[in-house]
Amino acid sequence: MSTTFNKRLLIVWLTLTAMTLAYVWIDHTADHNGTFTASTVVTVSAIVIALVKVRIIFREFMEVRHAPALLRRLTDAWVVLVGACLVGSYFIGSALAS
């Protein structure tokens, strides 16, 4: 059981690291000749990937998947709330700027 669980932790870490490395690819494809350009797709993708990583950390590293339903739902609601605030702020700010 212990070996299985530790393998699971390793897979979780590999997944989180792969998602972090995905940012390098996004960064590489987003810019042209080293010039940074504004992009809603990149911004929303970056936020969504970060939130998926946060949820994985909650569920696996912080052992929320073994927690009572209240904590599981609360942490999920928190991830959604943080996402709504971040993406909402970006779009509201963009609307105000234009």
Added chain:
Amino acid sequence: MTNLAGAGPVPRQLEERPRRFVPGQPDMWVFVLFETLLFTGYFSVYLVSRTQNRELYLQSQSHLDLRIGVFNTIALLLSSWAIARCVQAAREGAYRSALTNAFLTISFGIVFLTSKVLEWIKQIHLGNTFTSNDFFQHYFFMTSIHCIHVLIGFLVLGVLVYQLWSPARRSQQLVETCATYWHTVDFLWVLIFALLYVVR
């Protein structure tokens, strides 16, 4: 006498544990969720501010090296993995392994902190300081507030090591509470990294 060798008996508190349990003390979870909301409020201000002066933010952001951010993130993810293994080992009574993983967590935390300080020095040499412009004000504020959390994390990990060292002081709930705090430091950085280095 200190007994670190091999697996110890599983504490009675764990045998009596229900199948579903809150990891660590519930108070720590209240703190985690509250702290996350505080940071989210600040992140929202940063994102709105970003949209009001895109060119300045994009131009300033180009001074940051994404590779350093990726390195920082992987170092903290490694520390989170190590503390998750520490919790698992302590639960099984393998306290020597738990201590090794606690020290690994501290080591990866130090790697993170060192690379962050080196990055600050690099930016200051490039002329980018707290007062340079809005982007760098946010950059230095967010990263330094986060580093204060890392420093508090070292105190928490110190308590963890102290508790694990002696059989008389071992408490699985305390191990999980310390781990919960450290994971929070990790996932806050995951968000900060995306917002400072990647968003456009």
